[in-house]
Amino acid sequence: MSDPDRLSDYRHRRDFRATPEPGPANLDPAVDGDLPRFVVQEHHARALHWDLRLEHDGALASWAVPKGIPADPKRNHLAVRTEDHPLEYLEFHGDIPEGNYGAGSMRIWDRGTFELHKWRDQEVMVTFHGERVTGRYVLFHTRGKDWMIHRMDPPQDPDREPMPESVAPMLAKSGSLPADQSEWAFEIKWDGVRAIGFSAGGRLRLTSRSGRDITSQYPEVRGLAEALGTTEAVFDGEVVAFEDGRPSFGALQRRMHVGSARTVARLARESPVAYVLFDLLWLDGHSLMERPYADRRAALLDLGLRGEHWQAPGHHVGDGDALLAASRAQGLEGIVAKRLDCPYTPGRRSPGWVKVKNVRRVSLVIGGWLPGERGRSGRLGALCVGYYEDGALKYAGRVGTGFNEAELDRLGRLLEPLAADASPFTGRQPPKQARHVRPELVCDVEFVEWTHTRTLRAPSYKGLRDDLDPSQVEFDPGA
Numbered sequence: 229m230s231d232p233d234r235l236s237d238y239r240h241r242r243d244f245r246a247t248p249e250p251g252p253a254n255l256d257p258a259v260d261g262d263l264p265r266f267v268v269q270e271h272h273a274r275a276l277h278w279d280l281r282l283e284h285d286g287a288l289a290s291w292a293v294p295k296g297i298p299a300d301p302k303r304n305h306l307a308v309r310t311e312d313h314p315l316e317y318l319e320f321h322g323d324i325p326e327g328n329y330g331a332g333s334m335r336i337w338d339r340g341t342f343e344l345h346k347w348r349d350q351e352v353m354v355t356f357h358g359e360r361v362t363g364r365y366v367l368f369h370t371r372g373k374d375w376m377i378h379r380m381d382p383p384q385d386p387d388r389e390p391m392p393e394s395v396a397p398m399l400a401k402s403g404s405l406p407a408d409q410s411e412w413a414f415e416i417k418w419d420g421v422r423a424i425g426f427s428a429g430g431r432l433r434l435t436s437r438s439g440r441d442i443t444s445q446y447p448e449v450r451g452l453a454e455a456l457g458t459t460e461a462v463f464d465g466e467v468v469a470f471e472d473g474r475p476s477f478g479a480l481q482r483r484m485h486v487g488s489a490r491t492v493a494r495l496a497r498e499s500p501v502a503y504v505l506f507d508l509l510w511l512d513g514h515s516l517m518e519r520p521y522a523d524r525r526a527a528l529l530d531l532g533l534r535g536e537h538w539q540a541p542g543h544h545v546g547d548g549d550a551l552l553a554a555s556r557a558q559g560l561e562g563i564v565a566k567r568l569d570c571p572y573t574p575g576r577r578s579p580g581w582v583k584v585k586n587v588r589r590v591s592l593v594i595g596g597w598l599p600g601e602r603g604r605s606g607r608l609g610a611l612c613v614g615y616y617e618d619g620a621l622k623y624a625g626r627v628g629t630g631f632n633e634a635e636l637d638r639l640g641r642l643l644e645p646l647a648a649d650a651s652p653f654t655g656r657q658p659p660k661q662a663r664h665v666r667p668e669l670v671c672d673v674e675f676v677e678w679t680h681t682r683t684l685r686a687p688s689y690k691g692l693r694d695d696l697d698p699s700q701v702e703f704d705p706g707a
Contacts, residue, residue, distance in 0.1 A: 234287045237311040241329045249324060250316035263341035266354075267318050268297060268361060273332035276430035276454045280377070281313055282354065284347065288313040291375060295429030296458045297338075297361050298379050299513070300388060305429075307367055307375040337458070353380075388513030395424050395509055396575030397437050397464060400564055402704055403582040405548045411569070413521065414548040416541065416555060417562045417583060418504050419475040420468035421484070421695045425503065427453040428460040434467070434503075436695035442467075445483060448496045449503045452538040459531070464507035464572075469499060474558060477672065481635075481691045485642075505533060505540040509572055517572040521580070524572065548584070556586045587674055589690065590615075592624055593698045594669045595652040596662040597643055608640050611689065612658040613673065615703045620654035622703070624682060627673055630689030642669060642692075656681075670696045678705065 244251050264283040271279050271292070278296045281288035291307040298305045318339065324331045340358030347353075350369040356362055363381035370376055406412050423442065426433040432453035434443045443450070446467055469479035482499050486492050508528035509517050516524045525543055533540045544551050545568065552563050562585035570580030592613035600609030610628030614621045631639070646665040651657055672690040679685055682703065 234285070234312045235314055238313055241311065243328065247324050247328045248322045249330075250314060250320055263343060263357070265318055265339070266342050266356065266358070267339040268337045268358070269317075269321070270335045270337040270457055271330070271332060272334070272454060273324075273330055276457075278337060278458070279310070279334075280307065281317060282342065282352070283315065283318070284344075286315070288315060288317050289352075291367065291377070293377060295431070297365075298377060299385070300383050300390075301379045301381070302390075304376045304378045307377040309369075309373045309375055383513075385513055389510075389515060391426065391428060391460060391510060391513075392462060392515075394435060394439055395462060395464075396439070397422050397424060398507075398572050398574060398581065399577040400581035400583045401577055401579055403584065405552065405584055406565055406582065409546050409548050409565075412548065412565045412567055413525065413543045413545050414551045415506055415543045415564050415566065416551070416560060417564050417585070418466040418468050418506075419477045419561050420466035420480055420501075420504065421693075423465055423467050423503065423695075424509075425449075425452070425461075425463040425465060425505070427456050427463070430454050430457060438695060438697040438700075440695070442695070444489070445486060445492060446496070446501055446503070447492065448500050448537045451535060452503060452533065455533065455535055455538075456531070460510075460512050461508060461531070462510035463503075463505045463528075464509055465503055465505040467501050468504050469501050474560065477691050484692065484694050500537060502536075503538040505538065506543075507572065517574065520569045520571065521566050522568040552584055552586070560586065561589065562586045588677065589672055589674050590684075590704055591670055591672055591693055591696055591701055593621060593667045593701050594643070594665065594671055595621055595623070595667045596658055596664045597639075598626060598628075598659060598662050604636070608636055608643070611639075611671065612653075612662050613671065613684075613687075614653055614667075615701050616699060617703055621652050621667055622682070623653040623656045623658055624703075625684040625687060626658065627671070627684070627687045627689050629687075630674075635689075635691075639692075667698050670694075670698050670701055 242249060266282050269279045271277050277292045277294045279290060280293055281290045290310045290313050292310050293305055293307045295305045321334055321336045323333050338358045338360040343355040345353040352367040355364045365377060365379055367375050367377050422437040423434045430453050432450045436442050468475045471479045483495055483501060508524050528540050548565055555563050565582040565584060567580040592615055594611050595614050596612035597608050598610040600607050610626040612626055614624045643665050646668055648664045648666050651664045652667045670693040672693055673687045674690055675684045675687040677685050
């Protein structure tokens with residue numbers, strides 16, 4: 229039976245009248261000749277982690293492993309030594325109520341037996357025989373309660389590749405519906421901010437189209453990684469704000485350009501977003517980017533991801549006309565057509581992805597502004613915008629509608645420190661009364677059409693973009 233002294237810390241931390249966790253009882257230790265047992269429990273507590281427990285001297289020596297048991301010998305994971313647990317914990321799974329030590333959901337992730345090669349105060353070496361964890365591992369002490377766990381054997385999957393550190397999103401061309409729609413899939417075009425998501429060890433990292441880390445701006449989305457657990461994946465998708473059930477780029481503006489952690493937390497409650505997933509680029513050690521779109525989409529849907537702040541909406545194979553008509557009826561921006569056999573080409577604008585829009589929208593660089601008149605006297609009246617061509621910023625016209633009072637004030641504050649003496653535009657220039665600024669801000673504009681001089685006709689401001697590098701904003705004749 230368990231030595232009561234080894235479990236005193238375990239008993240002291242728990243009120244067994246309030247928690248379903250087992251007290252030391254009558255579970256017998258492994259008998260002579262039997263291999264000792266282990267269990268790995270996925271613990272959704274204040275922070276997701278995995279609890280590794282090894283049978284030793286009548287109790288379970290325990291470590292909390294924040295990123296899970298490493299599958300790759302090149303990656304050591306932190307393992308924090310915790311109190312010994314009773315043998316009954318080999319079979320425990322359940323929900324520990326709020327207010328109790330370790331409150332949260334606990335599920336058995338793996339279990340089996342192990343061969344013991346070494347057990348010292350500073351080092352434990354074993355070979356696991358589990359359903360998920362197999363092979364030789366060593367746990368070694370570093371300082372305090374901190375240990376590390378290292379896989380000594382080669383990877384269980386010899387073809388495993390490391391997760392990419394960054395991926396430049398694949399881009400779509402503007403155009404019309406393809407003539408033969410049977411070889412294409414069709415998705416809603418989400419009016420949000422593009423985001424590549426990296427999920428590993430229960431942690432999520434989001435990067436924008438320009439490669440900037442935007443994880444801290446959308447804390448409510450991080451639960452996606454907890455839902456995935458030890459599944460490691462890289463996604464493509466968009467962060468979207470919804471109003472009345474429809475995507476709203478205007479609503480998303482409140483969540484962009486926010487630096488204060490307290491403000492971010494408040495806005496996450498007041499104006500929550502969703503991470504809409506539409507592609508799976510890498511999964512558990514294997515890149516999917518060279519595989520056809522149809523295969524990647526099937527693998528994404530197989531993950532069954534649907535939560536309050538993340539979703540993987542379905543796609544429609546064939547009949548793009550019907551989806552385009554439905555998007556138009558709902559007042560949506562349009563759809564994206566994707567060839568079923570199309571690979572994922574990072575950073576490239578591919579003919580295998582085609583944006584088909586109900587309204588014309590383009591991203592443009594702000595190079596100046598015009599003072600307002602009458603009701604806008606003394607403040608911004610219109611933005612002077614353009615696009616890059618052969619490295620030079622070309623003037624595309626002025627945008628004087630689409631602003632509310634709050635946005636006019638915000639733009640004034642943002643543009644003031646960017647004031648410049650000379651125009652950033654090459655060639656055709658804005659009106660003489662324009663105030664020049666350094667071309668560091670990008671905005672979205674809806675418009676009727678391009679004129680023959682590449683000037684916007686009837687443009688309307690839709691909001692700033694902090695996910696685009698101004699130098700990459702080029703003329704898009706199909707926008």
